[in-house]
Amino acid sequence: MAEMQMDQDLARQLFFEGATVIILNVPQGTEFGIDYNSWQVGPKFRGVKMIPPGIHFLHYSSVDKHNRKESGPRTGFFLNLQQRDVRVLRWDQVKEEVDLTPASENETEAMRANLQEIDKFLGPYPYEALKKWISLSNFINEFVIQKLQPESGQICAFSEVLPVLAGKYTEDRIEQNLPPYDTACKSYAEGLARLPKMQVKAGTEIRFTKIPKQMYPEGATPEEVTRHSMDLSYALETVINKQYASNSQDVLGELQFAFICFLIGNVYDAFEHWKKLLNLLCRSEDAIAKHQALFSNLISVLYHQLSEIPADFFVDIVSQDNFLTSTLQVFFSYTCSPGVDRSLRKKAERFKAHLTKKFKWDFEAEPEDCAPVVVELPEGVLAD
Numbered sequence: 080m081a082e083m084q085m086d087q088d089l090a091r092q093l094f095f096e097g098a099t100v101i102i103l104n105v106p107q108g109t110e111f112g113i114d115y116n117s118w119q120v121g122p123k124f125r126g127v128k129m130i131p132p133g134i135h136f137l138h139y140s141s142v143d144k145h146n147r148k149e150s151g152p153r154t155g156f157f158l159n160l161q162q163r164d165v166r167v168l169r170w171d172q173v174k175e176e177v178d179l180t181p182a183s184e185n186e187t188e189a190m191r192a193n194l195q196e197i198d199k200f201l202g203p204y205p206y207e208a209l210k211k212w213i214s215l216s217n218f219i220n221e222f223v224i225q226k227l228q229p230e231s232g233q234i235c236a237f238s239e240v241l242p243v244l245a246g247k248y249t250e251d252r253i254e255q256n257l258p259p260y261d262t263a264c265k266s267y268a269e270g271l272a273r274l275p276k277m278q279v280k281a282g283t284e285i286r287f288t289k290i291p292k293q294m295y296p297e298g299a300t301p302e303e304v305t306r307h308s309m310d311l312s313y314a315l316e317t318v319i320n321k322q323y324a325s326n327s328q329d330v331l332g333e334l335q336f337a338f339i340c341f342l343i344g345n346v347y348d349a350f351e352h353w354k355k356l357l358n359l360l361c362r363s364e365d366a367i368a369k370h371q372a373l374f375s376n377l378i379s380v381l382y383h384q385l386s387e388i389p390a391d392f393f394v395d396i397v398s399q400d401n402f403l404t405s406t407l408q409v410f411f412s413y414t415c416s417p418g419v420d421r422s423l424r425k426k427a428e429r430f431k432a433h434l435t436k437k438f439k440w441d442f443e444a445e446p447e448d449c450a451p452v453v454v455e456l457p458e459g460v461l462a463d
Contacts, residue, residue, distance in 0.1 A: 098130040101201070362410070
């Protein structure tokens, strides 16, 4: 009975203190969700109420007007909601997406004044899933959202692409030394070569941090090039100093942002970035000793992320080329260094034991990194 009373008190508090997102004119049958939850909306749907303040990911899939069983790719956006916040958005019937243009102050205040009247059209936030959501998003803040979210605000499962050059008409293709569409291809390679070069539509791409291609400083000696190609601390420090100088922990916010875009937003490119960023973090030996709080939090982030990926997904994608086991194997070997704080070393050991037990991963075999490394030297470095 005491637990039920606590839930009632919490519901009452969230009713008065929680945020509300109103989305008008969403077509019936649209799949709509917030954070880890999604539903098919009915004809009376107007939004979500009792949302705990903080970072949230709203997502939707438009439904085919003629065949309600067919839905489009998932699209989403992050919102940073304050206590008693009221956000008013609309469905764009032409673009079949949520219009993220903020409502006027007068309209927002009018909606706030009428919240009790439209309350029955608002779905309550599923509070039971909040703990799981926070574990996946606790390092994402307003700065991270503004830095990474596309200029359009919309995060789409499939990028919108446009041809780099015009190629619709025969004369366009002739100018680019491409044969007309109606001539037969002699091979698969020729067919690929005929396709126009595409690029992501400006303003729609997620603005992830560029991972440096050159892992060593200018003027590095051959010995330094080899060292920086094995210990990626220089590249990691470059990323932190350029992008997250005010708070190095924000790099974990980007790792979480990428993971959510992949896991909930279905953006495969975000998974690729998550792998690159994780690889950079795990293979930075000197940085682990320097930023011990950052790497202690990295273990917590990974613990929750790896708990959420379906087991069969590891087989199909995450375990490709043994990426996670080999990357984490290097990380665990670095956390054993004498320069690493005892508490971080113990936390890494517990995490390693957890992964070994849960996924049956073998971290004791010799890492592939022990094999000879062929490093591409910068021009002129041998002449120095």
